[in-house]
Amino acid sequence: MAYFNYRFFLITLVALAPVLLSVRLGKDNLAPSLSGQARVLYPGSDEFANASVRWSAAKSPAYSLIVKVATEADVQKTILYANQKGKSFLAVSGGHGTTSQIANAKGGIGIHLGRMNNISIVDDGEAALIEGGVQNGDLVSYLWARGKQTATTGCDCVGYIAPILGGGHGWLRGRYGLAADQLLSARLVLANGTVVEASEVENPDLFWALRGAGHNFGVVTQAKLRIYDVPPSERQWTASGFVFKEDKLEALFEVANEVLDDPERPAELTYYFVFAFNREVDAEQPIITLWVYYPSTRIPEKFDEQLRALIPVAVETSTTDLAGVNAHLLANKDGPACAEGLSRKLTPISLQHYPIPSIRRSFEIFANMPAALHDSVMFLENYPNDRVLEIDANSTAFPNRIGKILASPLMTYAPNASLDAVADGIIDDIRDALVKGSGSNLVAYINYAKGDESLEAVYGYEPWRLEKLRRLKKEFDPFGRFNFFAPIV
Ligand SMILES: Cc1cc2nc3c(=O)[nH]c(=O)nc-3n(C[C@H](O)[C@H](O)[C@H](O)COP(=O)(O)OP(=O)(O)OC[C@H]3O[C@@H](n4cnc5c(N)ncnc54)[C@H](O)[C@@H]3O)c2cc1C
Ligand SMILES: *[C@@H]1O[C@H](CO)[C@@H](O)[C@H](O)[C@H]1NC(C)=O
Ligand SMILES: *[C@@H]1O[C@H](CO)[C@@H](O)[C@H](O)[C@H]1NC(C)=O
Ligand SMILES: *[C@@H]1O[C@H](CO)[C@@H](O)[C@H](O)[C@H]1NC(C)=O
Numbered sequence: 457m458a459y460f461n462y463r464f465f466l467i468t469l470v471a472l473a474p475v476l477l478s479v480r481l482g483k484d485n486l487a488p489s490l491s492g493q494a495r496v497l498y499p500g501s502d503e504f505a506n507a508s509v510r511w512s513a514a515k516s517p518a519y520s521l522i523v524k525v526a527t528e529a530d531v532q533k534t535i536l537y538a539n540q541k542g543k544s545f546l547a548v549s550g551g552h553g554t555t556s557q558i559a560n561a562k563g564g565i566g567i568h569l570g571r572m573n574n575i576s577i578v579d580d581g582e583a584a585l586i587e588g589g590v591q592n593g594d595l596v597s598y599l600w601a602r603g604k605q606t607a608t609t610g611c612d613c614v615g616y617i618a619p620i621l622g623g624g625h626g627w628l629r630g631r632y633g634l635a636a637d638q639l640l641s642a643r644l645v646l647a648n649g650t651v652v653e654a655s656e657v658e659n660p661d662l663f664w665a666l667r668g669a670g671h672n673f674g675v676v677t678q679a680k681l682r683i684y685d686v687p688p689s690e691r692q693w694t695a696s697g698f699v700f701k702e703d704k705l706e707a708l709f710e711v712a713n714e715v716l717d718d719p720e721r722p723a724e725l726t727y728y729f730v731f732a733f734n735r736e737v738d739a740e741q742p743i744i745t746l747w748v749y750y751p752s753t754r755i756p757e758k759f760d761e762q763l764r765a766l767i768p769v770a771v772e773t774s775t776t777d778l779a780g781v782n783a784h785l786l787a788n789k790d791g792p793a794c795a796e797g798l799s800r801k802l803t804p805i806s807l808q809h810y811p812i813p814s815i816r817r818s819f820e821i822f823a824n825m826p827a828a829l830h831d832s833v834m835f836l837e838n839y840p841n842d843r844v845l846e847i848d849a850n851s852t853a854f855p856n857r858i859g860k861i862l863a864s865p866l867m868t869y870a871p872n873a874s875l876d877a878v879a880d881g882i883i884d885d886i887r888d889a890l891v892k893g894s895g896s897n898l899v900a901y902i903n904y905a906k907g908d909e910s911l912e913a914v915y916g917y918e919p920w921r922l923e924k925l926r927r928l929k930k931e932f933d934p935f936g937r938f939n940f941f942a943p944i945v
């Protein structure tokens with residue numbers, strides 16, 4: 457060591473400093489290139505752990521890095537960085553996607569869009585510009601405060617863009633159509649980092665694909681949506697919950713079947729069935745609550761009387777504004793339906809009518825679940841379809857404009873791997889029962905998809921749809937980088 461030359465050592469050190477530094481930063485030289493508002497998070501920190509939590513713990517991606525992006529350029533740079541490092545990436549807005557394929561994004565980069573949450577009204581009040589990470593509840597409130605509304609969904613904490621990518625149903629579907637039907641244009645970052653615009657005039661095929669199969673093509677950084685004035689008579693909504701014990705199941709769904717075909721039914725009258733355990737009402741069996749929602753201070757008399765005639769155990773009625781409707785479903789941001797980190801298992805079945813014996817069978821399967829799953833629910837959502845049907849079925853990738861009812865068992869339980877298979881078994885059995893009763897093939901709403909459905913079930917059985925989607929997938933995502941949500945293969 458006598459020959460050790462400190463001066464030489466120091467000079468070498470200084471000369472090598474940039475190299476050493478860049479080696480140290482090798483995996484994270486991304487951060488300095490991003491906007492000042494962006495954050496790069498690494499495993500081991502609290503912030504990383506928090507940002508990894510999803511609505512459902514049952515199927516989770518595991519990231520090596522999370523980037524909270526703040527600008528479109530941040531999204532581009534993150535994707536280019538992922539490409540350079542050979543890592544996968546996954547956009548996250550509300551974190552509610554439950555398809556099992558999400559869990560295949562292992563070791564990749566989580567692109568968190570929560571900081572891209574700007575909303576503004578443009579085009580003389582006829583459109584809104586929203587950024588890629590806007591949440592549904594924020595959009596509802598922003599618009600409502602300005603006397604506006606659009607086709608928004610039933611849950612405040614869910615993103616708004618991701619539902620559009622798969623269709624998007626909600627309160628005013630009967631009048632305005634799907635959330636996707638409101639889309640006028642979108643900007644997206646493709647798998648190679650290029651930004652493109654999609655609309656009826658720019659990349660019209662991509663625009664077609666975005667509205668129904670949109671998780672496959674890029675990260676949407678901005679969207680322009682149609683918005684509407686809230687009529688003065690619609691500043692208040694009524695939510696009426698008709699509570700029944702299971703002995704009324706058949707009679708209740710007979711009425712519900714009549715309502716489906718009733719020409720007097722207003723396009724805004726929503727029926728929303730929930731099966732759930734409620735020991736105070738029934739100590740043994742789950743109960744059935746039919747929520748009826750309508751944008752007025754009361755629901756139309758005929759439809760109210762029809763249900764009262766079945767002698768419900770209770771009727772709970774309240775009036776609220778549109779934002780309050782979601783709070784009413786416990787799906788406001790602090791509500792239990794938004795609670796993150798529980799395990800959830802969901803599977804969708806589209807129906808054209810209520811197949812009563814199969815619904816009875818589903819109810820029995822639900823009633824016989826192990827007690828550990830008793831926080832679960834089953835939904836049968838029936839938003840009117842009037843406007844959805846007026847729009848040319850071929851004009852968007854959303855394949856199921858005729859679907860009237862969306863049935864979906866939703867298992868909820870404290871994370872416990874030994875219950876995952878049990879929960880899967882229950883939702884599979886309910887799905888089998890309902891598909892048999894429906895008399896047709898499984899049609900599965902992509903935004904509720906479990907992950908084991910055929911491509912036809914989510915993208916449609918008409919061969920031209922998958923052919924067109926496959927062609928577009930080759931063109932815009934040739935290496936299958938956007939393959940974690942019903943990938944087109
Ligand atoms: C409690 C609850 C209530 C719901 N209510 C409704 C409802 O009323 N109506 C309805 O239609 N659906 C509803 N859904 C389903 C909902 O549409 C899907 O769960 C949707 O995927 C959630 O979007 P997210 O942004 O919250 O989830 P995320 O998991 O963040 O995103 C879902 C998928 O979309 C991708 N993605 C997210 N943002 C972007 C973007 N900006 N650009 C490109 N890709 C993106 C993600 O990478 C992921 O693959 C509900 C779901 C839950 C859990
Ligand atoms: C992480 O989440 C917990 C619980 O919500 C919170 O108390 C904590 O402050 C969060 N930590 C960071 C760094 O965000
Ligand atoms: C939000 O978007 C509008 C329209 O593009 C823009 O004028 C405004 O500056 C943006 N606000 C923020 C905080 O970025
Ligand atoms: C939709 O497009 C397909 C394939 O091009 C065609 O066969 C079908 O007739 C079209 N339907 C309508 C309603 O235009």
Ligand SMILES: *[C@@H]1O[C@H](CO)[C@@H](O)[C@H](O)[C@H]1NC(C)=O
Pocket residue numbers: 826828872873874875
């Ligand atoms: C997981 O679920 C099983 C089956 O219900 C139960 O026996 C076990 O105690 C649960 N484990 C935990 C940690 O709760």
Ligand SMILES: *[C@@H]1O[C@H](CO)[C@@H](O)[C@H](O)[C@H]1NC(C)=O
Pocket residue numbers: 646648649650931932933
């Ligand atoms: C990125 O992909 C798009 C669609 O495939 C293509 O049009 C564009 O030329 C590509 N850009 C670069 C820089 O490769």
